[in-house]
Amino acid sequence: MLRKDVTGKLQSTNSFTIECLENSNNRELEIIFFNKFKGYGWIMPNAYNTKIGVGDFRGKENIQSVYDKLIKEYKIQEYEKRGAFLPTGKDIFLMKNNIFFIGDSAGLISPITGEGIYYAIESAKILSENLNSNYKREMKKITNKIRQESILMKFVYNDKLRNYLFSKYGKSKLITKLINKFLRTIL
Numbered sequence: 001m002l003r004k005d006v007t008g009k010l011q012s013t014n015s016f017t018i019e020c021l022e023n024s025n026n027r028e029l030e031i032i033f034f035n036k037f038k039g040y041g042w043i044m045p046n047a048y049n050t051k052i053g054v055g056d057f058r059g060k061e062n063i064q065s066v067y068d069k070l071i072k073e074y075k076i077q078e079y080e081k082r083g084a085f086l087p088t089g090k091d092i093f094l095m096k097n098n099i100f101f102i103g104d105s106a107g108l109i110s111p112i113t114g115e116g117i118y119y120a121i122e123s124a125k126i127l128s129e130n131l132n133s134n135y136k137r138e139m140k141k142i143t144n145k146i147r148q149e150s151i152l153m154k155f156v157y158n159d160k161l162r163n164y165l166f167s168k169y170g171k172s173k174l175i176t177k178l179i180n181k182f183l184r185t186i187l
Contacts, residue, residue, distance in 0.1 A: 006099050015086040015114055018067045019053030020078035034066055041070045052076050055086070055114045086114050090150070092143050094136060100127050108142060111150045
């Protein structure tokens with residue numbers, strides 16, 4: 001069953017990601033920020049391969065050209081390329097007529113990173129512990145965190161701040177290190 005079947009409307013999704021796999025896990029974990037792009041790129045090795053991708057969290061950029069730049073710059077041998085729309089974190093919907101939503105289907109996603117695994121697991125846990133009775137009250141902790149991240153997102157993806165950092169320091173790896181340090185400090 002889709003959320004649209006219950007609510008009668010499509011979920012708000014103006015974020016988009018493109019990701020591929022590389023048949024190797026020899027790379028290091030990396031989060032990459034690009035000048036004048038409102039998302040970020042990632043290189044995430046796991047036990048069998050490496051996931052490489054970019055996410056545009058405002059839906060206004062040419063994400064394909066940024067993805068192509070990442071693939072070329074890091075000399076990635078891609079396979080299993082795929083794309084996906086993501087919820088925005090703004091359209092949160094928890095339940096209707098005793099039908100409960102968790103994770104992405106509830107709109108529970110980090111507005112800063114697009115990450116949703118934490119929210120999927122946490123909302124499932126809350127639902128299992130509070131079926132029907134306290135679900136909405138307990139979910140306020142998660143929805144408040146998402147709202148706080150929405151405010152913080154305005155700073156992380158601020159055009160003037162990002163353009164200043166790139167013009168002053170020039171190298172995307174330095175900007176990436178600065179932003180990663182900042183995010184680790186506040187999250």
